[in-house]
Amino acid sequence: MSGNRAVAYLKPGAVEVRTIDYPTLELQDGPGVASENVGRKCRHGVILRVLASNICGSDQHMVRGRTTAPEGLVLGHEITGEVVERGPDVETIDVGDIVSVPFNIACGRCRNCKERKTGICLNVNPARPGAAYGYVDMGGWVGGQAEFAMIPYADFNLLKFPDRDQAREKLLDLTMLSDIFPTGFHGVVSSGAGVGSTVYVAGAGPVGLAAAASAHLLGAAVVIVGDLNAERLAQARSFGCETVDVSRGDVGEQIAQILGEPEVDAAVDAVGFEARGHGPDAQEAPATVLNSLMGLTRAGGALGIPGLYVTDDPGGIDEDAKSGTLKVRLGLGWAKSHRFTTGQCPVMQYHRGLMMAILHERVHIAKAVNATVIGIEDAPRGYAEFDQGASRKYVLNPHGVLDGLQPV
Template sequence: MSSNRGVVYMGTGKVEVQTIDFPKLVDPRGNKCNHGVILKIVSTNICGSDQHMVRGRTTAPIGMVLGHEITGEVIECGSDVQFIQQGDLVSVPFNVACGRCRNCEERHTDVCLNVNPDHPGGAYGYVDMGGWIGGQAEYVMVPYADFNLLKFPNKAQAMEKIPDLTCLTDILPTGYHGCVTAGVTSGSTVYIAGAGPVGLAAAASAQLLGAAVVIVGAGNPARLAHARSIGCETVDISKDASIAEQIEQILGVPEVDCAVDCVGFEAHGHGKNYDPKKGVPAIVLNTMMEVTRAGGAVGIPGLYVTEDPGAEDEAAKLGYLTMRFGLGWAKSLSFYTGQTPVKKYNRGLMMAILNDKIQIAKAVNVQVIPLEEAPQGYQAFDKGAAKKFVIDPHGSLK
């Protein structure tokens, strides 16, 4: 039996690299997965969604293997796998999806009906998402392989571009989905809340879609500086001037055509009330309604939860937010929520990467680290490092 190591959640603020079970072609409920494959992981990324769990803002159990952003090489195929072969280099959407239910057939792989007994939607290494083992490890099992996996057409070319292609598992499709659902198109003015990896991926996506002006808002100076380095305008949410006032200084009007929430429920105050340690979970949504033009749209790929045990008020602990929804209604705004159906976008975005139409590794400032340094990566990311940490568990990357 081969060995395996993975990043394990050990309680609020703590992760460890531990020896874990080598994957088997079995699902979390013990059913045989003849439709699955075993991957030797080439790259696996630390995500802001992982940080929600590590910060104690979910009901994640101690001992859970983390990681849902997985790129790897197939080393074993189940007997029912027909089109994926041993040796293939593949990208794994973070959504676990069967490919056979009504939602999957309608391209809503984010809410597959068959991979999670508790509610629609599954993911690797994530709380309440079906119990699928995470991929911040050396090896992982992927079910429904023929449907889920995106094979790279040229293995050698793909290995040269892994720092970019590793972003196909989540953050690039997520940022792109936020922009598409917000209606970003040629000539759009766009406000993106958040300058973390998803926010920067959304900014790069907006540029790919032809936006005229992309404005990124955050309170982290290093992240704002990086956003400017890739051609974005920025607003500093810690300034006394409101976001609308800062947008007016850039555009001449205090509103944008489209807005994308890449922050989610762990948002903080703005202006005089800005405090990185204080949560104001609805503030981004309320700001979006204020600064988006009448008839516009808001994409919301940022994560919101049904339960937030780390919230500062009782309502937010149960997932209730104090939203100024009447303003959104009065302005005829459209809102689009939910996890990203990665398969809807990943093939097209792969082609954009392979043909040098987007440099996403540069946009999100990828830094490759070995598996042993994952705990330090989590700590640096939690402190606001302007980087996307990519774990290289086998030393495969340059």
């Protein structure tokens, strides 16, 4: 095959669908590819026919021009697909398998991978620990918002679904395993939440909604979601969450109206560096969520921080913000003996267990995040509507496999 339709970053505020080369088991030069990775042979890799690839809030940061992403970077790190070719060194994955792809690329050989810290693999990105598909400064691995994609280290990275027919039926739920479901779950686990906990999730985008659903799965007594988007707050209420509208002022007071006290046991930051201050007409203030959560979390509690923070933000509000230097009230967190967990979710710590929860009807994650299927040619519209605050998780359908599927 010669062509491959894919979604590429064009300029701030714009993506386009273009034809790129069909993938091979060798990393080619292209936008964002680390020079040291060009020509890297992947005999351990596979080629996937992409069955579903999701638009992520992390992609949106790039598309807004809030990173140093180059023009032409092929987007997409949330990939579910069918194996159509496997490299000569692949042993446990076969052609025809339907698989979930963790967004973090891991070699399975380095110290961090052997310690299950697959979000910071030492061998896949020459610039820094950790890599991802279709993301700026993450090694230049070509993104999966495309018809076909190459996945390295297949035996280690891929989660094979046990039954093809069942996987097809539940594909809208299973496609969330590549990123947002494990990421939301990781945020809740690292916040220390469990049976009987009160949990506050800042942000009602897809990751925040996934975190809220995860808190329910883990047995939380009360899950409160905060945002300033009425549609997204309504989506959180649709599956049993309490909500607070941060545009209406003090969050602690609103939490007290729900719980009888202004603090929670555990808190999750699902917003990240493009946070805004609380109250009406609040302006961007990138440390707002972190500082707010330290105030709202009980002494001895913890903060899970799956929301993205970057080292380079060209659109930052000041010189500190442009380098990811934020004015965080660490003294408050220290005084309350808080624990903080940041960084990429190590997807492989969670994805098999979450797959089983989906397959056995313990969670309906596609319904929680309002999964919405669109064609790959409609990706620019999906990005635009998502940027305008649509309470939907857009799922690209490059081969029509998702036709007729609805969240249940």
